[in-house]
Amino acid sequence: xxxxxxxxxxxxxxxxxxxxxxxxxxxxxxxxxxxxxxxxxxxxxxxxxxxxxxxxxxxxxxxxxxxxxxxxxxxxxxxxxxxxxxxxxxxxxxxxxxxxxxxxxxxxxxxxxxxxxxxxxxxxxxxxxxxxxxxxxxxxxxxxxxxxxxxxxxxxxxxxxxxxxxxxxxxxxxxxxxxxxxxxxxxxxxxxxxxxxxxxxxxxxxxxxxxxxxxxxxxxxxxxxxxxxxxxxxxxxxxxxxxxxxxxxxxxxxxxxxxxxxxxxxxxxxxxxxxxxxxxxxxxxxxxxxxxxxxxxxxxxxxxxxxxxxxxxxxxxxxxxxxxxxxxxxxxxxxxxxxxxxxxxxxxxxxxxxxxxxxxxxxxxxxxxxxxxxxxxxxxxxxxxxxx
Ligand SMILES: *Cc1c(COP(=O)(O)O)cnc(C)c1O
Numbered sequence: 001x002x003x004x005x006x007x008x009x010x011x012x013x014x015x016x017x018x019x020x021x022x023x024x025x026x027x028x029x030x031x032x033x034x035x036x037x038x039x040x041x042x043x044x045x046x047x048x049x050x051x052x053x054x055x056x057x058x059x060x061x062x063x064x065x066x067x068x069x070x071x072x073x074x075x076x077x078x079x080x081x082x083x084x085x086x087x088x089x090x091x092x093x094x095x096x097x098x099x100x101x102x103x104x105x106x107x108x109x110x111x112x113x114x115x116x117x118x119x120x121x122x123x124x125x126x127x128x129x130x131x132x133x134x135x136x137x138x139x140x141x142x143x144x145x146x147x148x149x150x151x152x153x154x155x156x157x158x159x160x161x162x163x164x165x166x167x168x169x170x171x172x173x174x175x176x177x178x179x180x181x182x183x184x185x186x187x188x189x190x191x192x193x194x195x196x197x198x199x200x201x202x203x204x205x206x207x208x209x210x211x212x213x214x215x216x217x218x219x220x221x222x223x224x225x226x227x228x229x230x231x232x233x234x235x236x237x238x239x240x241x242x243x244x245x246x247x248x249x250x251x252x253x254x255x256x257x258x259x260x261x262x263x264x265x266x267x268x269x270x271x272x273x274x275x276x277x278x279x280x281x282x283x284x285x286x287x288x289x290x291x292x293x294x295x296x297x298x299x300x301x302x303x304x305x306x307x308x309x310x311x312x313x314x315x316x317x318x319x320x321x322x323x324x325x326x327x328x329x330x331x332x333x334x335x336x337x338x339x340x341x342x343x344x345x346x347x348x349x350x351x352x353x354x355x356x357x358x359x360x361x362x363x364x365x366x367x368x369x370x371x372x373x374x375x376x377x378x379x380x381x382x383x384x385x386x387x388x
Contacts, residue, residue, distance in 0.1 A: 027384050034275075037276075042272050048269045049268060052268025052272075053268075054268050058274045059071045062278070066203040066230055067202065076227045077213060078227070081190060086243070088188055088210070090160055091114060092113070094114075094157050095364070097119075098120070104354070107360055117354065119366070126170065126314070128165065130370060133367075165194035169311070170204050188210055189205045189208040191230070193214070194317060197317040197319075220281070244263075284385040287387075288318040304329040320381075320383045330376045347381050348380045
């Protein structure tokens with residue numbers, strides 16, 4: 001095979017046909033709106049820290065956009081997950097079902113509550129939890145006792161399932177909701193990557209008990225750092241606000257904290273950036289959909305590789321475009337990563353699977369064959385919304 005025709009070269013040519021020959025990052029933030037104005041307003045008014053009008057506005061904007069009744073802004077997506085688990089009642093010695101194909105924050109947040117992650121396999125089409133396999137696993141390995149789902153091997157309560165919408169692609173939410181119902185397990189959503197993505201026309205992060213968002217610098221919009229907890233339950237929203245703001249009881253001058261709280265509040269400065277970014281979310285989503293369509297037309301002519309697409313019920317935000325090597329091509333993965341990065345195109349493999357990380361290698365898991373294969377087949381390609 002002539003090296004021009006090698007898979008790595010064909011992939012470089014396809015990316016460059018869309019995005020040009022200049023070096024490209026994987027996902028760069030863009031600030032084309034009111035960012036400077038709102039940040040200056042924080043400085044001019046001295047409201048840079050833990051209270052201020054942008055925090056309230058950012059929460060209202062998020063709730064309105066997602067259709068969640070409430071959004072509680074917090075300092076990052078990891079803390080949004082941590083508080084979500086706490087509010088769901090995840091505690092010492094519980095188990096939480098987590099896809100092995102996710103970012104480490106999902107799994108870390110489970111352990112912050114003293115609970116054990118229990119790893120599940122992923123689906124090739126959505127990259128989310130394989131609900132068929134999960135159901136079989138639960139039928140074989142759990143029993144019901146006092147309305148709880150008990151792991152027959154460990155004796156622990158399986159309290160929750162984390163639905164992660166990987167790279168912005170909604171997972172099989174209906175499948176998970178019916179498992180939740182059948183086995184008495186709560187669904188919590190890690191929607192850190194899926195702001196703007198919907199399932200059956202409803203925003204991701206609004207199906208479960210809570211939905212966690214992230215506004216880290218690499219996400220579709222950014223606050224610098226930030227996160228939010230979505231919920232439709234008044235009391236959950238109130239408690240989320242309370243324990244993320246040191247559990248302080250409102251009082252004109254006294255410092256009374258009525259339980260152990262966390263300092264997880266989002267500073268007004270970060271919220272100001274978030275408000276300006278929210279104004280640009282629709283245009284960023286259009287740009288991403290357009291970039292996906294152009295990549296699709298290039299990659300559809302290649303053999304050995306395909307571009308991950310949204311599924312029937314879903315609308316993806318296409319946060320990170322993802323190519324999938326055919327099974328018989330996966331031995332080329334490192335060559336593709338090396339050649340594209342050498343050509344100035346930032347590409348990345350998927351995260352190391354959770355059950356392969358030292359901190360989690362002893363956790364229980366089902367057969368993880370699909371995720372294991374996917375981890376050798378997936379490559380993220382440059383996806384910034386400013387690629388013209
Ligand atoms: C980014 C991300 C998080 C964590 O968000 P931070 O704001 O970085 O703490 C959690 N889960 C997933 C899937 C993410 O991509």
